[in-house]
Amino acid sequence: MKYIGIDIGGTNLKAGLVDDRGTVLATKKEKIAQIHNAEALAWAMVSMTQELASAAGVPLDQIKSVGVGVPGTVEIHSGSLLYTCNLPLRNVPLRRLFHRYLHLPLYIENDANCAALAEYYVGAGRDSKRFVTVTLGTGIGGGIVHNGKIYHGSNGMAGEVGHMSIVHNGLDCPCGRKGCWEQYASATALKRMTREAVECHGDSILAQVVAENGGVISGQSAFIAARRGDAVGQAVCDEYIAYLAAGITNLVNIFQPDTLAIGGGVSNEDEECLLKPLQRLVARDSIPCPAEKKTKIVTAQLGNQAGIIGAALLGKKKR
Amino acid sequence: MKYIGIDIGGTNLKAGLVDDRGTVLATKKEKIAQIHNAEALAWAMVSMTQELASAAGVPLDQIKSVGVGVPGTVEIHSGSLLYTCNLPLRNVPLRRLFHRYLHLPLYIENDANCAALAEYYVGAGRDSKRFVTVTLGTGIGGGIVHNGKIYHGSNGMAGEVGHMSIVHNGLDCPCGRKGCWEQYASATALKRMTREAVECHGDSILAQVVAENGGVISGQSAFIAARRGDAVGQAVCDEYIAYLAAGITNLVNIFQPDTLAIGGGVSNEDEECLLKPLQRLVARDSIPCPAEKKTKIVTAQLGNQAGIIGAALLGKKKR
Numbered sequence: 001m002k003y004i005g006i007d008i009g010g011t012n013l014k015a016g017l018v019d020d021r022g023t024v025l026a027t028k029k030e031k032i033a034q035i036h037n038a039e040a041l042a043w044a045m046v047s048m049t050q051e052l053a054s055a056a057g058v059p060l061d062q063i064k065s066v067g068v069g070v071p072g073t074v075e076i077h078s079g080s081l082l083y084t085c086n087l088p089l090r091n092v093p094l095r096r097l098f099h100r101y102l103h104l105p106l107y108i109e110n111d112a113n114c115a116a117l118a119e120y121y122v123g124a125g126r127d128s129k130r131f132v133t134v135t136l137g138t139g140i141g142g143g144i145v146h147n148g149k150i151y152h153g154s155n156g157m158a159g160e161v162g163h164m165s166i167v168h169n170g171l172d173c174p175c176g177r178k179g180c181w182e183q184y185a186s187a188t189a190l191k192r193m194t195r196e197a198v199e200c201h202g203d204s205i206l207a208q209v210v211a212e213n214g215g216v217i218s219g220q221s222a223f224i225a226a227r228r229g230d231a232v233g234q235a236v237c238d239e240y241i242a243y244l245a246a247g248i249t250n251l252v253n254i255f256q257p258d259t260l261a262i263g264g265g266v267s268n269e270d271e272e273c274l275l276k277p278l279q280r281l282v283a284r285d286s287i288p289c290p291a292e293k294k295t296k297i298v299t300a301q302l303g304n305q306a307g308i309i310g311a312a313l314l315g316k317k318k319r
Numbered sequence: 320m321k322y323i324g325i326d327i328g329g330t331n332l333k334a335g336l337v338d339d340r341g342t343v344l345a346t347k348k349e350k351i352a353q354i355h356n357a358e359a360l361a362w363a364m365v366s367m368t369q370e371l372a373s374a375a376g377v378p379l380d381q382i383k384s385v386g387v388g389v390p391g392t393v394e395i396h397s398g399s400l401l402y403t404c405n406l407p408l409r410n411v412p413l414r415r416l417f418h419r420y421l422h423l424p425l426y427i428e429n430d431a432n433c434a435a436l437a438e439y440y441v442g443a444g445r446d447s448k449r450f451v452t453v454t455l456g457t458g459i460g461g462g463i464v465h466n467g468k469i470y471h472g473s474n475g476m477a478g479e480v481g482h483m484s485i486v487h488n489g490l491d492c493p494c495g496r497k498g499c500w501e502q503y504a505s506a507t508a509l510k511r512m513t514r515e516a517v518e519c520h521g522d523s524i525l526a527q528v529v530a531e532n533g534g535v536i537s538g539q540s541a542f543i544a545a546r547r548g549d550a551v552g553q554a555v556c557d558e559y560i561a562y563l564a565a566g567i568t569n570l571v572n573i574f575q576p577d578t579l580a581i582g583g584g585v586s587n588e589d590e591e592c593l594l595k596p597l598q599r600l601v602a603r604d605s606i607p608c609p610a611e612k613k614t615k616i617v618t619a620q621l622g623n624q625a626g627i628i629g630a631a632l633l634g635k636k637k638r
Contacts, residue, residue: 130473142573146465153575154449155612163606164569167487168503168562177568177604184487243487249496250483254461254573256472285496287482293474 001064002056004049004104005312007111008032008070010086013041015048016305017056018312020064022122024305026056038089042097049102065105065315068094069114069307071141076156079108107314112159113150114310115300116143119261121313123301128258132251133300134161136264140182140247144255148317162186166246184243187219187266190236194222197236205230219266223273237273245281252286252295263300275299320383321375323368323423324631326430327351327389329405332360334367335624336375337631339383341441343624345375357408360400361416368421384424384634387413388433388626390460395475398427426633431478432469433629434619435462438580440632442620447577451570452619453480455583459501459566463574467636481505485565503562506538506585509555513541516555524549538585542592556592564600571605571614582619594618 002025006015012029019025028048035041049066053059072084079095095106109117116125116133125131125145135141140162144151152158162182163175170179183189194217198207206225210217222240225233248260266274279297286295302309321344325334331348338344347367354360368385372378391403398414414425428436435444435452444450444464454460459481463470471477481501482494489498502508513536517526525544529536541559544552567579585593598616605614621628 146470151465154577154614155575155608157606157608158573158575160572160606163572164483165485165565168485168489168498168565170487175606179487246484246487250569251573253479253482254477254570256474256477258473287476287479287494289474289476295473 002053002058002062003064003312003315004052004066005114005308005310005314006045006048006066006068007114007307007311008068008084008086009307010071013044013048014308015045015052016308016312017052017058018309020313020316022118022309022313024308026052027308028052032086035087038092038094038097041087041089041092042094043101045094045098046101049104060102060104063104065107066098066102067107067109067114067311067314069109069111069311071111073157074108074110076108076152079106081108105315107311109150109311109314110141110143110156110159111307112141113143113152114314115141115263115302115306116145116159116310117150117313118302118306118310119263119300120145120148121316122309123306124261124298125259130255130257132161132255132257132260134248134251134260134262135300136185136187136244136262136266138186138188140186141264142251161247161251164247164250166243166250181243181247185240185247187264189243190219190222190240190266191217193236193240197222197232201232204232206233206236209233220269223269226273227270238277241274241277242281245278245285248278248297249282249285252282256289257295259296259298261298261300263303263306267299268303271299321372321377321381322383322631322634323371323385324433324627324629324633325364325367325385325387326433326626326630327387327403327405328626329390332363332367333627334364334371335627335631336371336377337628339632339635341437341628341632343627345371346627347371351405354406357411357413357416360406360408360411361413362420364413364417365420368423379421379423382423384426385417385421386426386428386433386630386633388428388430388630390430392476393427393429395427395471398425400427424634426630428469428630428633429460429462429475429478430626430630431460432462432471433633434460434582434621434625435464435478435629436469436632437621437625437629438582438619439464439467440635441628442625443580443617444578449574449576451480451574451576451579453567453570453579453581454619455504455506455563455581455585457505457507459505461570480566480570483566483569485562485569500562500566504559504566506583508562509538509541509559509585510536512555512559516541516551520551523551525552525555528552539588542588545592546589557596560593560596561600564597564604567597567616568601568604571601575608576614578615578617580617580619582622582625586618587622590618
């Protein structure tokens with residue numbers, strides 16, 4: 001059997017044909033800007049499913065299910081999209097609309113949970129019974145997998161680890177709180193810290209790195225500068241990693257998962273510069289326990305494809 | 320069938336005979352100071368079990384199991400006590416020692432987890448599938464019950480919610496971290512804040528309340544002063560509740576449990592002064608969701624007996 005996974009991203013709607021080992025066999029994408037209403041979204045999902053299956057020569061009755069990952073709030077039981085920042089749509093009964101055209105099981109899930117499920121099945125969490133992912137992007141997404149199932153909480157909204165406050169009365173967060181972790185440890189936060197450092201230290205190697213990149217600050221700028229021996233760049237990295245470690249240590253002390261994987265663009269950074277110092281801080285600060293029982297802090301393995309793979313594998317087991 | 324629950328406290332070893340509805344039928348206690356070694360602990364547990372059963376006219380074969388709640392670290396599978404601050408004992412194979420004298424199933428568990436299990440079975444978490452308890456005492460203990468089971472994490476040490484840092488680079492915690500929640504929201508923290516306020520405002524009603532209590536600062540002092548209209552007392556209460564809400568909101572955003580119960584002495588405070596303002600802050604600051612799906616923030620119901628009841632009910636279901 002094959003699966004279709006669809007990832008509703010910021011720019012594109014990406015769909016993939018996936019086998020039950022999580023291998024992506026083919027992909028398609030469509031510009032999200034072309035989707036103006038709920039029917040258009042449902043129809044895009046239907047047509048991408050049909051085209052992927054047809055191009056791969058897979059009859060539709062060999063497609064076990066279609067899964068959709070949404071950056072936002074979903075209602076998994078009814079298969080509805082309640083809210084997403086990427087589309088001007090609210091309260092869309094996606095399963096019902098999809099089933100007007102195609103009678104395949106349709107699952108819908110938060111995209112961070114999809115990424116966690118993908119890593120659990122075929123990535124960094126393969127051997128873990130208790131698994132947590134933390135995705136460092138515009139914000140911080142969290143996914144909790146326990147005994148092979150996504151942990152949803154009572155209302156489908158569990159795992160909002162980015163909105164754990166780690167700085168009492170700290171920076172304002174759009175969620176309404178102050179001091180949320182994602183204000184300090186998301187890719188957005190890293191770029192803000194980098195920008196502030198560049199503004200204060202116009203003659204630093206960090207400023208030069210940014211200038212060489214056409215003035216564009218990226219999540220890599222500080223790490224590149226640090227590798228060139230820049231104290232300013234190193235200070236940004238150190239500050240960022242300290243904040244990242246603070247939230248991760250909190251999650252370790254609360255969950256004690258077998259494995260905690262960090263994903264998102266920032267996690268691709270050189271191991272010596274990010275993962276290793278992070279591991280050292282978490283080991284130092286988490287509740288002492290025998291080395292062989294400590295949570296393994298690792299990087300996610302599936303990159304951008306985690307969303308498609310996880311959405312596809314929503315149909316893999318009865319959930 | 321009946322159960323024996325034993326709670327290893329700071330002063331006493333308390334044991335209770337409990338029925339399967341969680342009713343405590345009889346109790347016994349013994350001074351903890353009399354217990355000098357592992358054998359004495361095992362023997363105290365055996366003799367308390369025998370005496371409780373005998374006094375109640377319950378034959379030993381009608382006792383389903385004996386459970387022990389320990390403030391510290393345990394190894395549930397082997398039934399060992401690894402570490403507790405209340406006894407000068409380390410790495411005690413308690414089940415093995417107990418079985419030299421008495422062949423009843425023996426369970427051992429962290430005391431915060433016992434309290435959570437008791438509230439889940441017969442207290443504030445009765446109707447909850449996902450249930451979290453937060454016990455405000457010397458530190459802050461946490462217990463997580465999911466689908467009828469205590470969540471232990473990979474190493475039996477999950478639920479250390481008191482060691483979630485909420486103030487980056489904040490107060491030192493004996494665990495080695497800085498800014499741990501229990502440094503701001505435990506009963507100990509409330510007393511520290513009260514003491515600091517009394518020192519700064521020697522002419523306040525708060526200072527008078529403390530003087531009336533023989534100079535002893537309690538977790539109630541600030542609340543009593545606030546009820547008498549004291550701005551100093553009220554400020555201490557407000558500050559304390561804000562810190563309490565910060566950690567609870569974090570737990571709600573991460574777990575979205577059906578119910579979160581606060582226990583410990585502080586939780587007995589007048590509802591209008593503690594629970595209601597706490598509920599308002601958590602509702603304001605947690606991720607928005609429909610009112611009927613919001614985590615219910617309540618007070619624990621079983622008080623000091625939660626430890627005995629929870630330890631007893633460890634044997635209630637196959638775990």
